[in-house]
Amino acid sequence: MKWLKKGSVILSSLMLTVAMTATGCSSSNNSGNANSLQASSGGDSAAGGLKPYEVVMVFPDAPQKDNELVQNAMNDYLKKTYPDMNVTVKLNPIDWGAWSDKTNLMMASGDKFDTIFTADWLGFQQEVTKGALLPLDDLLAKYGPDIEAVEKDYHDPAKRGGKLYGIHTHQELGGAQGIYLDKALVDKYKFDLSAFKSGKVEELEPMLKTIKENEPGITPLVMPSYPLDAYYSSGTLDQIGNLAALNVKDTAPDDFTVTNMYSTPRFMELAKMTNKWFKAGYLNKDALTPGLDAWKKIQAGQGFALVGDMDILANMEIGSVSKSPNGSLKAGREMLQIPLNVDRLQTGKMTATMQAISKTSKDPERAMMLLNLFFKDKNLLTLFNFGIEGTHYVLKDGQIALPDGKTNNDVGFYHDIMWQIGNQMLNYTRVGEDPNKYQNYEKFNALVSGNPSRIFGFVFDPEPVKNEMITIDNANKAFVDGIKSGQLDPEENLPKLLEKQKAAGADKVIAEAQKQLDAWRAANGK
């Protein structure tokens, strides 16, 4: 019986230990843990770049069944084509929904990984502030010649404190906003679309009226993707913060006065128009319902027009009417698109899709070399984007198609994350897309980059007015969506909004933006 007693003591103490670990996470072991582990498991990075090294690539994507297969194929290819680099990759996709939780934990706990996708809308600024990303200037100069070849002029927006933290994907440099129309209805009523040459969204009104009167059950203009949102900001403003902006419509090119974007005459004009349309019943009343997808309404045959971002086609002149391939696909019927505004080269766009290198990378040089390959090597890029030829795709007339009898769901590797990495102009197009898509991009880019925003490269640091920004956001919540969707009368509510913003410290934000902008201009000789 004695062994039992002894055994029970051990067993109970064991259980107690387990229980202690499971109940509470004493915080004593967190500080310093990350550092010490990093140091112990680190090892020296090879100076000559000849020791084998695995680059862990972190990016948002739904997990693919054949992830490992593709990863192995990429490694075989890298080994064969670039034996000097001696590098392998590990693909570490993270679900979109889990992205912020997981990456935050990875960064905070010092997990080892090398490249990571980042963007201003995914917390780029916070990642830089936290010190999770490495400055890239030197690495880029040494190991990124092919990145520099296409992206050299576009680095400024991703700089913080004078250092570069992200590498922009080489792709279209902006967008175009305009109107999508259901072609069947346009033909039925023989609408004259040449009026849009003026670039004014107002020209839509008579058509909406006709549809409203003759087509019960069809919403003339489906929202959200508010006309104001899609059309106002890019067409009229160089945006700085949540309300600070330069009004570039009808102002001199050397005018750098920061104003409140909600106070411009054009905003009032468009808000009044939206409100009028809302009252006339041209707009859907449920525009503010969360999760509402305007395209689905068109797909269900309940909508005629939609204002939003356009497909980039060969001809992107304002007012030119063309069939929209992507729009038609999404709506399940033929859709026309008419661009009314083409973006200027904006700071925000350049930080919307980037690759960065993690502070925890053991060999940032090799990570940069790999990133560079994505800007140079079509085969590697294709492997990453489309998988293995024959298994995950076949080439049909130079376009990517699914192998016979396969669908996106069962092919094992199918995703649309081409926009996350590398030089897009090297990519294949998918069957159904315009085979000249990337030539169109080139043309479009020439158009956009020829018209840079007055403040291209200026990055506003919101830190000094952080509290004001939050209060302003709260004030905006009460009015902005209502005004944009046309449900609030702007004559009555816009002054109220401006007053609330003022109370929340709008003037301080604008003054701060002006101060930073002037300093930037002085430093950059603008």
Next chain:
Amino acid sequence: MSTQKRTHPLIIAVLSLFSLACLIPFWLVLMISIADEKEVLKHGYSFWPQKFSFVAYQFLAQDAEKILRAYGVSIFVTVIGVVVSLFVTSAMAFSMSRKDFPLRGALSIYILITMLFSGGLLPWYLVYTRFLHVQDTLLALIIPGLIGGFNVIIMRTFFTNSIPPSLIDSAQIDGASEYRTYFSIILPLSLPVMATIGLFITVSYWNDWFTSLVFIQNEKLFSLQYLLNKTLMNASFLQSIANKAYSSTAQVTQPLESIRMAMAMIAIGPLVLVFPFLQKYFVKGLTVGAVKG
């Protein structure tokens, strides 16, 4: 005057309303899951769709392997988790209920602290990944849920209140070891509390998706709830970024409304079945402190 006790009609009315409030959403989810997608797009959600379609379930059947696997993971984790957790929780609670246990006070304070303050996400993550190295294993889904401070307290109170110390004394005078006492005397007397806490734990294991999110990378180990949650979160996330990403190459594929609801229906399954079997134990009731009614 009849001596038969009659339930007050008001109570019946209130309880009926309450039951309805529980059932109606359930019914709505069921109906959307078998409604024709086009109808949902056109008329929104309705309690009786004009057109039925089982497309959503057929679609899920195509994905059956993934779902069945996730089902398996969830069931395995729940069963093992509940058994082990009940054992550990009751062992801890029992020790704490014993007046002759020297660390009683210290342990109580320790438990109390875990109830009041959490270590935060990061230390929690570090303990399991750096100290226990359980990430990407089923253990990562089981261990974090093993002990809840509140459950321990409920059990301790039960043991203190319903098991007279003299019972333990007499068992030990008769020669029963600690284990014998625990398994043969205490456990049979504690079935109500076991059933109650067991249900709590079952629900928390079954509904848990966050641990999968944090620790599991391997698709084969995803739990059912995480699979469901993932589908929903990805959809809403993709929708919210569709415009921000600026890129026209970013195509958004949305899971259909009815498929989401069908997944919800599938995930509810076993839990609905568990409850009736445990229900009889609830009649007796439990108390956390003070006097039991």
